[in-house]
Amino acid sequence: MKKSDKKKRKSNHAADAWKLFRKNKAAMAGLVVLAVFVFFALFADLLIPYEAAIAQSPKDRLMAPCMQHWLGTDEFGRDMLARIIHGSRRSLSLGVGTTAVSLLLGGIIGACCGIYGSRFDSIVMRLCDILNCVPGLLFALAVVAALGSSMRNLLIAVTIVSLPGFIRIVRSVILSIVEQEYIMAARACDSSNFTIIVRHILPNAMGPIIIQASMSVASMMLTAAGLSFIGMGVQPPTPEWGVMLSTARDYMKTAPYLLLFPGIAIALSALALNLVGDGLRDALDPKMKL
Numbered sequence: 001m002k003k004s005d006k007k008k009r010k011s012n013h014a015a016d017a018w019k020l021f022r023k024n025k026a027a028m029a030g031l032v033v034l035a036v037f038v039f040f041a042l043f044a045d046l047l048i049p050y051e052a053a054i055a056q057s058p059k060d061r062l063m064a065p066c067m068q069h070w071l072g073t074d075e076f077g078r079d080m081l082a083r084i085i086h087g088s089r090r091s092l093s094l095g096v097g098t099t100a101v102s103l104l105l106g107g108i109i110g111a112c113c114g115i116y117g118s119r120f121d122s123i124v125m126r127l128c129d130i131l132n133c134v135p136g137l138l139f140a141l142a143v144v145a146a147l148g149s150s151m152r153n154l155l156i157a158v159t160i161v162s163l164p165g166f167i168r169i170v171r172s173v174i175l176s177i178v179e180q181e182y183i184m185a186a187r188a189c190d191s192s193n194f195t196i197i198v199r200h201i202l203p204n205a206m207g208p209i210i211i212q213a214s215m216s217v218a219s220m221m222l223t224a225a226g227l228s229f230i231g232m233g234v235q236p237p238t239p240e241w242g243v244m245l246s247t248a249r250d251y252m253k254t255a256p257y258l259l260l261f262p263g264i265a266i267a268l269s270a271l272a273l274n275l276v277g278d279g280l281r282d283a284l285d286p287k288m289k290l
Helices: 003-023 025-042 080-116 118-132 136-147 151-178 181-188 193-229 241-247 257-284
Strands: none
Touching: 003 025, 003 257, 025 080, 025 257, 080 118, 080 151, 080 193, 080 241, 080 257, 118 151, 136 151, 136 193, 151 193, 181 193, 193 241, 193 257, 241 257
8 A cells, every 4th residue: 555545544644533522522621621621731831920929928818809819829828729720730740741751651661561461461461450449549548648749759659659551551452453454464575573563553542542541640649639639749828729628628617618629620631631531532542332
């Protein structure tokens, strides 16, 4: 098959997937909401200076939403809108960053398990079984407690928790592909393992892997926010939604908006990510549509 024909098929497949995705109104709504949060994360410094999110103003403490402070101020007089906008950068980067690292490591390990199998596959699968026996949040809490509370250690803990899921999904996809006739034909033509992986296996495995990654970002973000909420993740005064919820607990009755706005941000972003993930699942693999 000519390269031009291959490119045309790929472009047609992408166009068909986009048409299916656009027909999903819930997925499009989620994409719009997600785009807003991504815009806040990318251009937070241009929208509101970072100093506004950390600068304390005792005379303005616990000010209800008003024209001067649209979402009010916290117990230190810091602007809540600024903290929500800058917190989107921390929260989304945690979810996307841990998913990307888990996808890279899990993809490499899962691909090796699926292609080469044998003893390495058995050892990795047993290790994944051991990790899956421990609740994810509890295991991440233990890792952070051992390494210490910091952004880097939080990334490490959440990555370890999500790694078994990516290893399993990549392994299962690879195992279903390597038995196909076109893979056997490529091997019969003396194609190298590298050529088979790059030209045949990876292009056909990307759909399920992308779906798994999109669905995992929300889960990783919620796990990171949960650890920050109990003081084992991002530390104050850094603006992060989980930290904001944690510091607002003492003001539930006197200033409920301190809990309301970060909670809405977490709920909306997680919902948007899940809706986009569902839309990608239906668009990339219509057979999986319920």
